Amino acid sequence: MKITLGILKTTKNENPVKDEVIEGIQDNLEYFDEIIYTGNEDFFEDSDIEVKALNLDTDNKAVMRNAILDNTSNELIMWISDTTILEFDMIPEMLEKLEESPDADILYPNMSIIDNEGREKIFRLEDLYCKEKDILMSLKPENHVPEYGIITKRSIFDKFGKFDENFKDYDFYNFLYQNLENIRLKFAEFNYVVIHYLDPFIDTSYRSYALKKALKKYNIKDFFPKLSWDENENLAVSTAYTAVGDTLSDYYDLFSASEFYRKALLSFYNKLTLLKLIKTYFNMGLFEEAKKLAKVEQGLKPEEEKTYQEEINQAENLIKSMEEAINEGKVQEILSVINEVTNHYQGAPLYNIIGVIEYYMKNYDNAYKFFYKAATLNPLDEDIIHNLTSVANQLGKQEDVKGLFKRVFEI
Missing domain, CATH: 1.25.40 (Serine Threonine Protein Phosphatase 5, Tetratricopeptide repeat)
Incomplete structure (x- = not known):
């Protein structure tokens, strides 16, 4: 299967985990048909990884994701950031899950989140296959599906629209909220993705906005059955x-x-x-x-x-x-x-x-x-x-x- 690796440039200054990110990509390189990076190719100057650099000047994740969608024709896209570390050889198991559940639209692993001060929080997730609306009960989808280290089918964006650029850094979760009735999620339980969030300033108003929008879309009983x-x-x-x-x-x-x-x-x-x-x-x-x-x-x-x-x-x-x-x-x-x-x-x-x-x-x-x-x-x-x-x-x-x-x- 041809897989595009889409990489979002989320760092403005020095990236202390750059080497680990590149190592994780190299450990899985054989599974990627193409690599698209929203920044410039300097990020990969010390490696032999070939990338298509989009040279975008934006911190809006939705703009970056949509640009990646516009620049690939592959059906499968793995999404990471320039601070996301992939496990060695993690792609095969995720693809096995897709073979088990061919109607799955988004494959996701467990996640480990590390903040700008180095504090780590490990999330051992659950399989939401055929019970996607259970996410509503949490009121916080970011605690149940990672935004990086996931594989999506391109066709869901052709059917339901691309990422809403009004949601900037919460675009993926707004997409989830708005399409829980239309998509299938599948969990790769033996894999982990490590995501570093280096910026201490997080604009949480996008999160509350997405929740309030979801509350208008669904019945309140769907959140509290x-x-x-x-x-x-x-x-x-x-x-x-x-x-x-x-x-x-x-x-x-x-x-x-x-x-x-x-x-x-x-x-x-x-x-x-x-x-x-x-x-x-x-x-x-x-x-x-x-x-x-x-x-x-x-x-x-x-x-x-x-x-x-x-x-x-x-x-x-x-x-x-x-x-x-x-x-x-x-x-x-x-x-x-x-x-x-x-x-x-x-x-x-x-x-x-x-x-x-x-x-x-x-x-x-x-x-x-x-x-x-x-x-x-x-x-x-x-x-x-x-x-x-x-x-x-x-x-x-x-x-x-x-x-x-x-x-x-x-x-």
């Missing part, structure tokens, strides 16, 4: 919406999370969801809203009200004092205590303050990242919006910011 929908629908709805809010919180989309927590409380008022909504408002920096909910009349015990009110007031006063210090030009004073502060509070106002400090120190790229994180957490705050849009105009990232607000305000 085990809840007692017939016995107590209001309780089931509340439980489901609370779980969705939890996942959106994990993705730092607190505005959307708050909306789901609110809907959950309207369906079935309960203390657990109430406390989650209080915490969400707290981390958004909506301290007054949090205090209104942290009351006995809302269902808290007197001692709980006292604890929550004290915690909220403490954080609010801390943020106010830091903002005043910055306005007085006491940047170094704030820098000396910032690590201690983050041990107690990591809400949107704090990221905004750190962004201001980075801006004063002329670290504009870092300032942009912190303002961006603050806006992801709270896209309603006028100061955050002003700071983010100002530095975005300075760096030419206006369209990125417009995209962010579109994604987080999508409910």
Whole structure:
């Protein structure tokens, strides 16, 4: 079988795992009919591997994947990044799985994820063959199918469309979400792929956007089939919406999370969801809203009200004092205590303050990242919006910011 190896260039600077990546390709070289790389051929200058280099100047994975699709006619494509390490001789077993299940559209192995600090997380996955919609129950497809080290049939993209370029680095999982009813997944249980993610900045708004889009496509019961929908629908709805809010919180989309927590409380008022909504408002920096909910009349015990009110007031006063210090030009004073502060509070106002400090120190790229994180957490705050849009105009990232607000305000 002819297989195209499609390699996405995901690194901007030095690639510390380059040699391991090339070694993994060489260990499986005999199975590849062609190799297409979205970067330039310099990546392979120290090897004898022949590649077709596309020389793309983009960090949008969907653009890269679609370019690979446009440059190959082979039916089978293995997808990796320039930080993906393949096991020795892993292709034969994956092809055996295809022979066992010829209707399979995507073959996937187990995965090991290593972050920019070298921390490894191993995922021992499950076979989703003929039960693809089980992915919905997790609310996080990235934990159940790797985006690299997989083999896909080209024909699924001819049938159902290519990757949506509005989803940038979550394009593969959006494709999965949108086509779970149309495709077959098959697990190669004896193989592992090692994926390094070297960039510490991950724009999780694409993940929350894809989830919210999927929630519109499928019935909420598809995500939570085990809840007692017939016995107590209001309780089931509340439980489901609370779980969705939890996942959106994990993705730092607190505005959307708050909306789901609110809907959950309207369906079935309960203390657990109430406390989650209080915490969400707290981390958004909506301290007054949090205090209104942290009351006995809302269902808290007197001692709980006292604890929550004290915690909220403490954080609010801390943020106010830091903002005043910055306005007085006491940047170094704030820098000396910032690590201690983050041990107690990591809400949107704090990221905004750190962004201001980075801006004063002329670290504009870092300032942009912190303002961006603050806006992801709270896209309603006028100061955050002003700071983010100002530095975005300075760096030419206006369209990125417009995209962010579109994604987080999508409910």
